[in-house]
Amino acid sequence: xxxxxxxxxxxxxxxEHIAELAxxxxxxxxxxxxxxxxxxxxxxxxMLQRLDTxxxxxxxxxLPLRNVMAADEVRPSFAREDVLANAPEAExxxxxxxxxxx
Amino acid sequence: MKxxxxxxxxxxxxxxxxxxSAVELTQAVIDRIVEVDNQVKAYLTxxxxxxxxxxxxxxxxxAAWRKNPANPLDPLTGIPLAIKDVICTAGxxxxxxxxxxxxxxxxYNATVIERLRRQGAVILGKTNPDEFAxxxxxxxxxxxxxxxxxxxxxxxGGSSGGSAAAIAADECLGALGSDTGGSVRQPAALCGVAGxxxxxxxxxxxGLVAFASSLxxxxxxxxxxxxxxxxxxxxxxxxxxxxxxxxVPAPNYAQALVPDIRGMRVGVPSEYFVEGMQxxxxxxxxxxxxxxxxLGAEVDEVSLPHTEYSxxxxxxxxxxxASANLARYDGVKYGYAHPHVEDVWDAYRQTRxxxxxxxxxxxxxxxxxxxxxxxxDAYYLKAQKVRTLIKxxxxxxxxxxDVLVAPTSPTVAFKIGEKVNDPLQMYLSxxxxxxxxxxxxxxxxxxxGFADGLPVGLQIMGDAFAEEAxxxxxxxxxxxxxxxxRKPVL
Numbered sequence: 001x002x003x004x005x006x007x008x009x010x011x012x013x014x015x016e017h018i019a020e021l022a023x024x025x026x027x028x029x030x031x032x033x034x035x036x037x038x039x040x041x042x043x044x045x046x047m048l049q050r051l052d053t054x055x056x057x058x059x060x061x062x063l064p065l066r067n068v069m070a071a072d073e074v075r076p077s078f079a080r081e082d083v084l085a086n087a088p089e090a091e092x093x094x095x096x097x098x099x100x101x102x
Numbered sequence: 103m104k105x106x107x108x109x110x111x112x113x114x115x116x117x118x119x120x121x122x123s124a125v126e127l128t129q130a131v132i133d134r135i136v137e138v139d140n141q142v143k144a145y146l147t148x149x150x151x152x153x154x155x156x157x158x159x160x161x162x163x164x165a166a167w168r169k170n171p172a173n174p175l176d177p178l179t180g181i182p183l184a185i186k187d188v189i190c191t192a193g194x195x196x197x198x199x200x201x202x203x204x205x206x207x208x209x210y211n212a213t214v215i216e217r218l219r220r221q222g223a224v225i226l227g228k229t230n231p232d233e234f235a236x237x238x239x240x241x242x243x244x245x246x247x248x249x250x251x252x253x254x255x256x257x258x259g260g261s262s263g264g265s266a267a268a269i270a271a272d273e274c275l276g277a278l279g280s281d282t283g284g285s286v287r288q289p290a291a292l293c294g295v296a297g298x299x300x301x302x303x304x305x306x307x308x309g310l311v312a313f314a315s316s317l318x319x320x321x322x323x324x325x326x327x328x329x330x331x332x333x334x335x336x337x338x339x340x341x342x343x344x345x346x347x348x349x350v351p352a353p354n355y356a357q358a359l360v361p362d363i364r365g366m367r368v369g370v371p372s373e374y375f376v377e378g379m380q381x382x383x384x385x386x387x388x389x390x391x392x393x394x395x396x397l398g399a400e401v402d403e404v405s406l407p408h409t410e411y412s413x414x415x416x417x418x419x420x421x422x423x424a425s426a427n428l429a430r431y432d433g434v435k436y437g438y439a440h441p442h443v444e445d446v447w448d449a450y451r452q453t454r455x456x457x458x459x460x461x462x463x464x465x466x467x468x469x470x471x472x473x474x475x476x477x478x479d480a481y482y483l484k485a486q487k488v489r490t491l492i493k494x495x496x497x498x499x500x501x502x503x504d505v506l507v508a509p510t511s512p513t514v515a516f517k518i519g520e521k522v523n524d525p526l527q528m529y530l531s532x533x534x535x536x537x538x539x540x541x542x543x544x545x546x547x548x549x550x551g552f553a554d555g556l557p558v559g560l561q562i563m564g565d566a567f568a569e570e571a572x573x574x575x576x577x578x579x580x581x582x583x584x585x586x587x588r589k590p591v592l
Contacts, residue, residue, distance in 0.1 A: 025451035041417060057490055063302065086207065
């Protein structure tokens, strides 16, 4: 194994950090499996570094469209009860959420 | 001939002549689903009552048209279709093959569903996908794997495996899938049917549950090229509800269906014939290319030099976009919510941990990493720059050629379970398809032979909004060979 592929290996701490950013409470077995699998995928992706892209602009979308605007007009929206029908918890016509502040 | 074996265009003619009714046709397909879907498992949800109601409406429209033929009859009137379960259907569960959306019933139809229904099409139900369309085998569905009708021990491909299998098993006349990295074309190849990925922006994505928004595109499956063209005609339309929908009028695709490709410039990208691909796949695709030359096409080699970078670029860009799109699953607005939690953060962590399956979590993790502080430039930005190089390869190729042809997938259908524990091997199954999504161009997969009794797919790629050229070559080749007429025995 060369130096670069050593460097792309993820540590357990990094996996836990990513899982926290992604809001996933992974099991210990998943952390280890993802550490191995993501390391292998990232190692494979290292091949991109072979290309000199210094002068190449990034492509975020293939379309030439920019800032597409909708007409500013009042239109009926979904009925409140239809939207709330899918909510795990609703109260007084609102989505029910947990307290964010103590 | 059994009614469920009909193509869309054959059924259209019989419906117009009054030789069959839409109710008879729909009932025959529902009976077929009951007969074979316990083996194939293409559908997650079948809606026979509403399908028969819609078929009755179609029969009423046909009767009205017969009284007054001045009002044209829409081509899909009375045609029973299957919909990949990542496309929202009002009042009908839309699960994305995920536990997290097990109880989600959309309050609205995707634009493509509205367009099909306005044409009088009959919706049979929802087909099994890989969870959130992430996968190449339909094994990542949280519910069950779909089986390939040609060999039930094998996968149908993915992620639109349910739709492709439903076509191959005659469980519908046409179907919708979605293609983010090959998810229409690869299962079409593995199931021996036709599957079209339109140009990015050609078909509205409004109501398609988002996976990777700069790559996702809805596309049709058909039993032949003509059916794909008929469905594309119904779908291709500007939609103000999708800000990436392009306001370019759709041509009459039926006019592209002429069995004449003399003088058509066909490029064969040498990078798509690689070591490690199944020799019988290469043999079948090479033979198809020779056939095109026999039919008068001007065939020549072309190079797409950055092809090998498509896979790593795709597997940074698509998961990055997915990790952002899937942040919305928080157990508040819809979907699963874990019941026993301490606080708001615990609620998010537990809900997402229990609601998502392994591949979805893997991609969320990969994408979150690629976007995270300190790695953005090295991974996500780098991949977007390489995406530019891949697009430029295609721009150059299409300055000299009308279409490009290559294999759709490096292998025929593999065994269920064969690749589930090796994500990188599974990802390689899309190595020939995902560069089209990165470039935003169009392509179709059609059958071009068999290897060990399993279908081989031929991929025809066209520039942005060059669906007509793709359809023309696909149609001419299909009519000259007839591979599409072979059916699996179930």
